[in-house]
Amino acid sequence: DAGVTQSPTHLIKTRGQQVTLRCSPKSGHDTVSWYQQALGQGPQFIFQYYEEEERQRGNFPDRFSGHQFPNYSSELNVNALLLGDSALYLCASSMGRGAGYEQYFGPGTRLTVT
Amino acid sequence: AQTVTQSQPEMSVQEAETVTLSCTYDTSESDYYLFWYKQPPSRQMILVIRQEAYKQQNATENRFSVNFQKAAKSFSLKISDSQLGDAAMYFCASQEDSSYKLIFGSGTRLLVRP
Numbered sequence: 582d583a584g585v586t587q588s589p590t591h592l593i594k595t596r597g598q599q600v601t602l603r604c605s606p607k608s609g610h611d612t613v614s615w616y617q618q619a620l621g622q623g624p625q626f627i628f629q630y631y632e633e634e635e636r637q638r639g640n641f642p643d644r645f646s647g648h649q650f651p652n653y654s655s656e657l658n659v660n661a662l663l664l665g666d667s668a669l670y671l672c673a674s675s676m677g678r679g680a681g682y683e684q685y686f687g688p689g690t691r692l693t694v695t
Numbered sequence: 696a697q698t699v700t701q702s703q704p705e706m707s708v709q710e711a712e713t714v715t716l717s718c719t720y721d722t723s724e725s726d727y728y729l730f731w732y733k734q735p736p737s738r739q740m741i742l743v744i745r746q747e748a749y750k751q752q753n754a755t756e757n758r759f760s761v762n763f764q765k766a767a768k769s770f771s772l773k774i775s776d777s778q779l780g781d782a783a784m785y786f787c788a789s790q791e792d793s794s795y796k797l798i799f800g801s802g803t804r805l806l807v808r809p
Binding site for chain 1: 728732738739742745799800
């Protein structure tokens with residue numbers, strides 16, 4: 582049973598560029614959340630997708646956008662990259678419509694903005 | 696606002712001994728969930744243990760147990776018979792029943808001495 586997968590593993594971009602990160606949820610899961618983890622800090626919630634719609638959003642600017650596909654996979658897009666966007670981006674999947682369900686995390690994508 | 700605080704940046708334990716990691720949280724809701732996640736150097740976040748706030752009984756998972764003090768808003772993790780494989784970053788997280796996002800603390804790095 583494949584767990585949560587993310588691609589790419591590492592990415593280096595220049596300030597001002599745009600980036601797309603991808604996530605495939607664990608089999609049977611229909612909900613995908615994205616988190617940003619800066620070096621030495623805990624993850625911060627970006628947003629969550631359910632039924633192809635953004636269900637909840639954290640305190641991130643509109644430069645951060647996402648999408649969920651009919652097969653439940655998801656993309657995170659970041660426009661106009663800033664140096665401060667350098668971080669580990671984690672995708673987590675879960676099942677169920679309410680809170681309290683275990684969120685299974687992927688290995689993350691390390692984004693470096695130069 | 697929902698907050699999670701981990702006041703121990705780093706802890707050290709001798710192999711086979713017991714260690715307790717501290718966590719305090721704040722929430723205005725009466726229904727919520729608490730979690731401990733482990734993040735080894737491989738970066739993949741793994742759920743260690745989960746506690747529902749309405750349950751008074753402390754959760755246990757093999758060598759891992761929690762001390763949930765609801766009135767004090769405290770949620771500590773006890774690791775018994777520590778093993779080398781327990782070395783990792785440990786994050787405490789909370790989730791309100793009305794929300795889908797996990798709020799993480801800043802983490803505690805656990806070192807295990809052979």
